[in-house]
Amino acid sequence: MTDRFSLSPQAAEPRLDVARRALELLESVPGLAPRYAGRGGLRTLDDLAALPPLAKDDLNTALAHLEPRAEHGATWLFQSGGSTGAPKVGYAPTGFYMAGVHAHWQPLDRSDVFVNAWGAGRMWGAHFLVAALADLARCQVVALGSVTPDEYEDWLAFFVARKVTAIGGTPSVLRLWFARARAAGVKLPALRKVLWLGEAWQPQLDEDMAAVAPAARRWGMFGSTETWVVGTNTPDCPADTFHPLPEQLVHVGADDLLDFTTLNPDMLNPVLRYRTGDAGRLVDCPCGLPGRAMRVLGRRDSVVQVRGLGLHVGELIAQVEREPGVARAQVLITEQGGRALGVDVLLLTDQDGAVDVDRLRAELLSATFTLSTAFQHDPRSFRVRVVDALISNDRTGKTADFVVREES
Ligand SMILES: [Zn+2]
Secondary structure (H helix, E strand, O other), X not given: OHHHEOOOHHHHHHHOHHHHHHHHHHHOOOOOHHHHOOOOOOOOHHHHHOOOOEOHHHHHHHHHHHOOOOOOOOEEEEEOOOOOOOOOEEEEEOOOOHHHHHOOOOOOOOOOEEEEOOOOOOOXXXXXXXXXXXXXXXXXXXXXXXXXXXXXXHHHHHHHHOOOOEEEEOHHHHHHHHHHHHHHOOOOOOOOEEEEOOOOOOHHHHHHHHHHOOOOEEEEEEEEOOOEEEEEOOOOOOOOEEEEOOOEXXXXXXXXXXXXXXXXXXXXXXXXXXXXEEEEEEEOOOOOOOOOEEEEEEEHHHEEEEOOEEXXXXXXXXXXXXXXXXXXXXXXXXXXXXXXXXXXEEEEEOOOOOOOHHHHHHHHHHHOHXXXXXXXXXXXXXXXXXXXXXXXXXXXXXXXXXXXXXXX
């Protein structure tokens, strides 16, 4: 079964001492001890594959007990998972393990003027992580963070004046920047690099980038606040395919679910078969880089239950976003006492986009078994509407494909 790992046994097994230490730490956590007790003897990749996978809540339980501290520099606390309530906390040392990333992936160099458009503050990690990469690249940095809707045009003029060569953000944030620039007729001829992390790439970005910054190419990172950066890609790789770093061991488990084990002795989070909820496959990347690459197939948890039926949110969104004039879509499920009262498809349209909402609604309803069956008796509870803004999570700064709202 070792072909389900990103590294060969010869490459990975001599470094499993880090995984053994993580196992000892997890065994010391009262809530997790029974699951890990007697699992010692972790020597081979087969031993590792036999360990139970670690879920986000388990890792949060472990971190609350372990409260790790960095050997050198500060220990930073970041938001780690959980969509409701108080933030759950993940830990990282200053530097955020980016030296290991920079050793294999150098999208930025000393000549770059880089706009860091990931939100800063609120215990978000990405802004600081990429700042650490810029530090290693020794480029100029514009630490912009998030802006309000009426600020885009002034900042875009500043980007032109400063001959900005690189920008980075979540694809949702980048979509706003490029859509705004395109609508305003702003060109960024000096922009060559678009760094992204935090969400899947959005194909609409390719179109807007071609219009606004024809020389710009995408450079992606894949990771989470728990694992930190797992893999990276280049403009020559498909947007959903990443090359794992040698200090990250990727495993494809049951149902194609990916899990991650750190081989980095400095990692503070005990990441041992940690599951992010993403499914994937190990593939050869067409870019030609040697070694196994990881193709991310999307989140297995993007199927939501609507009146007892599974609704494939990703498929629905993809179908809606193929519609001309639709810039981005989001599914809003309104529930009461756990039952879906209604489903809304929210549409963000292009500046000049006129979408035939009634026709789209009728097509979605007839083509989606879950919707036509669930709303057989009250079809008006399924709606498609154009909105000014999609619903973002204030805590994570991300715009998810679907949002569930409880109505009292
Ligand atoms: Zn590649």
